[in-house]
Amino acid sequence: MTAVSQRLLSDEVQVTWTVDGDELSGSENTKRIRLEIKKKDGAPIDQFEVNHEKLLHLIVISKDLSYFNHIHPEYKGNGVFEIANDFPAGGEYRLIADFKVAGGDSMTKMVWVKVDGKSAKPAPVMMDTNLNKIFEGKHVKLAMDQPAAGKELTLKFSFADAATGQPITDLQPYLGAIGHVVILSQDGEQYLHVHADEGQGTGPDAAFETSFPKSGTYKIWGQFQRENQVITVSYVVSIPSVQE
Ligand SMILES: [Cu+2]
Missing domain, CATH: 2.60.40.1940 (Immunoglobulin-like)
Structure with a gap:
C-alpha cells in the first residue's frame, strides 16, 4: 500500500x-x-x-x-x-x-x-500615459503587448542611465530572480502573481509574464537591484476588456 x-x-x-x-x-x-x-x-x-x-x-x-x-x-x-x-x-x-x-x-x-493614527489625505491614482519614467537617475521603460483582460502578456522593463542614455547592463539578481513584480487592482481586490522569465541576464531588459483577470486600473510595482541597492519602479495602467 x-x-x-x-x-x-x-x-x-x-x-x-x-x-x-x-x-x-x-x-x-x-x-x-x-x-x-x-x-x-x-x-x-x-x-x-x-x-x-x-x-x-x-x-x-x-x-x-x-x-x-x-x-x-x-x-x-x-x-x-x-x-x-x-x-x-x-x-x-x-x-x-x-x-x-x-x-x-x-x-x-x-x-x-x-x-491607528492620523490618516493622510488620499493621493489620487494617476494613470501613466508615458511608461518611460525616471527612477533614481534611471530611465525605466515598461513595454507590454496590446493589453486586454484575460490575455497572457509580457511586461518588459528596460533600464538606461538617465544622464548618459547608456543601457544599464549590470543589474544584480534580487531574491533569486532578475527582479520582482507585484500588481494590484485599484480596488485592492485583484493581486496578480508575476513570474520573471528564467535565465535572464543582467539588463538592460527584464521580462515578466502575467495576465490581468479583469478590465480596470492597476498599479504595477517592479523591484530590481543594482550596486546592492533595491530600485522600486511603479506604473499605473488601464487594462481594457478587449483588445483595442
Ligand atoms: Cu519578498
Missing part, C-alpha cells in the same frame, strides 16, 4: 492578522504586523518552504496605492511571523502574504487592516 500524500490547499489554510503598536520604538506609526498561519480546523502548521530566498513575503500597500513596501517577517515558530513596519500614516492598508507550506501549494493571503 502506498500512502496518499495530502497536499495542503490554500483554502484549507487561514491567517490571523494582528497589527498593533510596537512599544519598543518611539515612533507613533511603527506597528507590529503579526501573522499566525494555521489550518482552518485549528491544527498548527510549522513547516514552510523557502521561496525566492524567504519563508514569507509580505507586501504592504496603502488604500490609495501611493505607499508600497515589500518586507520579510521573521519566523517565530508555530506558524507565527512578525515584523515591525513604519507606516507613513494611519488608515487602511492592504496586507498580502505569499508563502509555501511544506508539501503544500504556494499561496497568497490578503487582508485589509485599519492602522
Whole structure:
C-alpha cells in the first residue's frame, strides 16, 4: 500500500492578522504586523518552504496605492511571523502574504487592516500615459503587448542611465530572480502573481509574464537591484476588456 500524500490547499489554510503598536520604538506609526498561519480546523502548521530566498513575503500597500513596501517577517515558530513596519500614516492598508507550506501549494493571503493614527489625505491614482519614467537617475521603460483582460502578456522593463542614455547592463539578481513584480487592482481586490522569465541576464531588459483577470486600473510595482541597492519602479495602467 502506498500512502496518499495530502497536499495542503490554500483554502484549507487561514491567517490571523494582528497589527498593533510596537512599544519598543518611539515612533507613533511603527506597528507590529503579526501573522499566525494555521489550518482552518485549528491544527498548527510549522513547516514552510523557502521561496525566492524567504519563508514569507509580505507586501504592504496603502488604500490609495501611493505607499508600497515589500518586507520579510521573521519566523517565530508555530506558524507565527512578525515584523515591525513604519507606516507613513494611519488608515487602511492592504496586507498580502505569499508563502509555501511544506508539501503544500504556494499561496497568497490578503487582508485589509485599519492602522491607528492620523490618516493622510488620499493621493489620487494617476494613470501613466508615458511608461518611460525616471527612477533614481534611471530611465525605466515598461513595454507590454496590446493589453486586454484575460490575455497572457509580457511586461518588459528596460533600464538606461538617465544622464548618459547608456543601457544599464549590470543589474544584480534580487531574491533569486532578475527582479520582482507585484500588481494590484485599484480596488485592492485583484493581486496578480508575476513570474520573471528564467535565465535572464543582467539588463538592460527584464521580462515578466502575467495576465490581468479583469478590465480596470492597476498599479504595477517592479523591484530590481543594482550596486546592492533595491530600485522600486511603479506604473499605473488601464487594462481594457478587449483588445483595442
Ligand atoms: Cu519578498
